[in-house]
């Protein structure tokens with residue numbers, strides 16, 4: 001299940017529905033920058049680091065090697081669920097290979113974002129990018145498995161914190177040095193509590209596959225935020241397109257039978273960076289209001305715009321999707337006409353390619369096909385044939401641009417408001 005836009009495509013709802021047909025739900029990239037809102041039996045849950053599978057006691061939920069784990073955030077999410085009667089027991093597994101987010105990652109990110117001024121990436125401020133940077137750099141990285149070896153962990157942490165304090169003091173006026181001893185005590189206490197969940201999840205998944213178990217992979221963020229393939233540098237720091245699934249989970253491609261790309265019926269984006277189809281006008285505000293487009297993690301209002309066929313179909317190609325799910329169709333029901341971007345015009349040239357350079361993306365002028373709105377409540381529609389003809393034309397136009405069949409349509413937040421094709 002992969003988002004094909006800039007994240008927030010309502011993937012959580014689909015994972016929740018499809019969990020019933022699966023045994024294991026796997027998160028494989030990102031961290032507590034993600035926000036999945038799931039409405040389950042009338043209750044709304046906002047998950048960030050935990051896989052959506054934790055809401056279903058029958059399935060095993062896996063946090064794979066490619067995820068970055070903030071232990072404090074993990075524990076507070078588990079306690080939030082416990083407070084609402086959902087107990088995350090032994091069916092949560094955390095990879096010992098996953099990297100750990102420390103307070104200096106968050107402090108460094110704040111300093112870097114400040115230094116970029118108007119060009120700030122607009123991150124979620126969770127230390128995601130700085131943790132991944134240390135992972136790739138290797139020298140200062142620490143993994144979940146390291147937290148279970150207190151003696152070597154403490155001594156390495158001291159060296160890392162000394163180094164980070166030097167940098168942070170230089171970057172941040174009045175910075176108060178971090179205390180390695182205090183961080184070690186806090187992190188070892190967290191580790192002691194989540195130790196029963198920590199395992200070699202790669203080996204676990206390989207055995208599960210050999211035993212015929214059914215797996216669903218829950219992508220976080222969206223393909224256009226992918227570090228390699230997205231709108232760099234306004235991206236997240238992991239492979240959030242389909243390409244991240246294999247390295248992030250340890251499960252090779254040949255095991256996949258279906259790749260579902262998820263798009264909204266329009267486009268949203270949080271944070272900075274070019275957004276060709278953005279509607280900075282009352283229509284954009286209308287979509288934000290009706291779609292309740294505010295970030296799950298940070299509460300920031302999301303930027304809203306028309307469906308971008310250039311960007312979404314590129315996301316679909318990079319992710320290798322075999323079908324597409326269109327979410328939040330009901331949000332557009334009151335509009336007189338609805339735009340779909342079919343091409344960009346960049347420096348006078350028309351193209352259907354998603355530009356590789358951010359300056360070209362910033363220069364891209366969307367070319368729209370305007371379709372008449374259906375102006376009818378569709379939130380109770382149960383089958384394709386019952387959609388108004390104009391809504392079907394809209395769905396068909398998206399399917400044509402995506403080049404893969406539509407597998408699911410969502411017309412409201414509840415599970416029942418889902419049309420499976």
Ligand code: IMP
Nearest residue numbers: 007033034035122123124235236270271
């Ligand atoms: P980071 O992932 O916190 O480093 O933020 C980098 C960019 O990705 C920013 O534009 C964020 O707003 C965006 N981002 C990160 N996670 C999500 C998400 O779950 N949904 C939408 N945007 C996200």
